[in-house]
Amino acid sequence: MARYRQTFKDRAIARMLPPESASVEQVAAETGISPAALERWRACALHASARDPSGTGAARLDMLLAASGLDEHERLAWCFGHGIEPGALDHWRQLAAAALAADAEGMAFxxxxxxxxxxxxxxxxxxxxxxxxxxEAATLLVLEGKPGLRREPDTG
Structure with a gap:
């Protein structure tokens, strides 16, 4: 069984993912790798990015900030270099905005x-x-109603 470097695999996987979205057969013809192997590589790469390679929310925020100043092509290259699906950055940005909005509502609450x-x-x-x-009023009313405890008016 042939072994390929990770950079080679990453380039092949990148060709099959957006924005290029080349077909598995096309990449197989270009690289000489079987379509089954390419599909397995792509599935593993997508599965790895779905497991959240970035770890914590702070790491996601750092990645968002790092990729924020890049143009589209640089951003895609940066994502594949860090093992992140490009759509993940947009998703994280939406989650961060929703969390900030919820926090503001919570503070108002x-x-x-x-x-x-x-x-x-x-x-x-x-x-x-x-x-x-x-x-006190009930006590006074009760005391006024009992014959032996009735107050005598002051006749000064």
Whole structure:
């Protein structure tokens, strides 16, 4: 079984992926490699990029920033050089934008939540004060209604 360098495999895989999108048969005719081997290489490359070779979100952000100033051709070469599918950068950019939007909404929610909690505490405090006043009024009414405990009016 013949062994090929990774750079050779990467060039063949790059020909089969966008923007070139050459057919497997065309690349097989050009390179002399069987179509089955080329399809296996492409599947492995796509599977490896789907496993997230970039690791963490911070690594993705670093890659987005690194590729942001490149033109389309340089960007594609950079992606294949780093083992990233070109569409992954666009997907990561969308995810980052959605995360930032969700974070902004969450911050607004936190502010509303704090105001609501403060208002709840104020209302509970007012409710306790009114319950105490009601209990005192009920006690006074009960005391006025009992014959032996009735207050005598001051006749000064």
């Amino acid at each position: 936190d502010g509303r939540h704090e105001r609501d909690q403060r208002r709840i505490r104020e209302l509970e405090r007012e409710l306790r004060r009114k319950e105490q006043a009601l209990a």
